[in-house]
Amino acid sequence: MQFKIDRKIFATWPDQQIRQLINQALKELKLPAVDFIVEHPVDENHGDYSSNIALQLFSKLSKFKNPRELAKKITDYCLQITDYDFVDKIEIAGPGFLNFHLKREWLLKQLNQALKQADQYGRNQSLKAKKVMVEFTDPNPFKEFHIGHLYSNAVGESLARLFEAIGAQVKRANYQGDVGMHVAKSIWGMKKKLKILAGKSLTERVKFMGQAYAAGATAYQEDQSAKKEIEALNKQIYEQDPAIQELYQTGRQWSLDYFETIYKRLGTKFDEYFFESEAGEYGLKIVQEYLKKGVFAKSKGAVIFEGEKRGLHTRVFINSLGLPTYEAKDLGLAVAKYQRFKYDYSFNVTGNEINAYFQVVLAALKQINPELWQKTRHVGHGMVRLPEGKMSSRTGKVLTGEWLIDEAKAKIKKTYPDVSEKTAEMVAIGAIKYALLKAGLGRDVIFSFKESISLQGNSGPYLQYTYARCRSVLQKTKITDYRLPITDYSANSEELAILRWFYRYPETVLAAAQELAPNQIANYLYELAQRFNTFYNNHRIVGSDFRLTLTAAIAQILENGLYLLGIKAPEKM
């Protein structure tokens, strides 16, 4: 599935106009059309936008001595056109790049845009009227909420906010495994020592269930009689046997209540909850129906999808006991989701360990409902690993999300004893989310405690600090409307460095949403904050209308951008 983005919104953006200008020049000069790029050069001495048109064209033509000669011809033509109000100058550089420098007036205009649009700045309507469902976090009741869930939550929430930022109507979904062997294992463990729980907090009760799960999982592997007991429990759970209903319902509710406390701290609010018990029913029916139509096959008493015929794995959808497996449940889930929300796009955010699994499910979905298949996309992110290796809830070697947040918070309070409780929480969440989101989604996240709660350098707190610093300076004045009366201003180099960076925010938002890459927002904001702090160190802001305006605009972008990462910007810290 590919996002269909309407780029009309950026038709007047400089890169689009430069592209038009070059195409016009090619036509006029009777040069052949050829693929070329217009991009921001890495080195800003090379201008604000740069094109490789001359290099691309040169390799196709023989009548020019070198690319620079060709570049000169195109440039000369472009310079005759006067109705482009944003280009200051065009230079030919290096092997034959065309470098475009933007006019200061245009840059200053963008500053005003940011202040005028305030919290709407950077948002657009590319996905207007599109419905998008994003499924993420997916913790399992009766087990811990570990830092992997924290990661999935940070990624999913950020993607949801990015989709909203480009105009989509988004529903956040959470899919939770309330039936299955892990529940049986946990309940088996709970039955052994239930009495301990009287008067304990929710956190402790959930922690206890985690331990119960570990005990059950170990016993399942090592003890034959325990294994039989657990399998019997699994059946009881599936059949809703009254004998264990109270324990089951109590434990389930503890988990769900507990998860809500974590979501609240993280700033996520789910619109839709789905459970495996529900998805299983749908899944079973679907698979049975399409078994008749030949999509699935019977083998060794089970119902399978023959993925091997398509270069995938063959997987079981209904096991030989007649119960739906995870595969069937995921098919049921797709349908259940669509019944509740007629989505145009459906994203499923999980760890990439199930990438191959998901390909099989999607291949089956394609046979059953091509329309839904078209709309569905699995987003596999890297896994969180400990330096010692993989986390395992079976051995109890897990770090819970709550532990991490509390540790981060404790460190902040220790380093800065004066911060308020509220701010410490905000900064702790900011540090963790930023650490998780600043890297691309592809690779595994090697969990480093030190890194994840870092307060210096490229960190969430650095951005929050910069925001608070901006706000603090602005509060020294009584000005409330920072609109700029100035249309020309001879900016110094630090000011210019900021001007030449911040107008890129709207295009960064679009790119991040389109490429499913929250890290692009993180990178952008970090660069912005760095430029501001360098400027701040060398110039006094209070007393200059221009600098105050600049500061206000930066604060606005920091706030907007942090929001897209799911991070709050504190007024003080």
Added chain:
RNA sequence: GCGCCUGUAGCUUAAUGGAUAAAGUAACGGUCUUCGGAACCGUAGAUGGGGGUUCGAUUCCCUCCAGGCGCACCA
């Protein structure tokens, strides 16, 4: 064994096939009679190996090496 993913500075990460590979962190050295030092500036340090395509490769292709994940009734 087969398939997928990942290898960039000691560590964590940037870089739509473009120009001198960019930061943070750790190390060392600096900045402040100033609006918030959770800041700023400087020094030193890298594309796993080998081929290929290209005017140009961290990026695409092949191969080797290293690591991770997956491969039938768990989720």
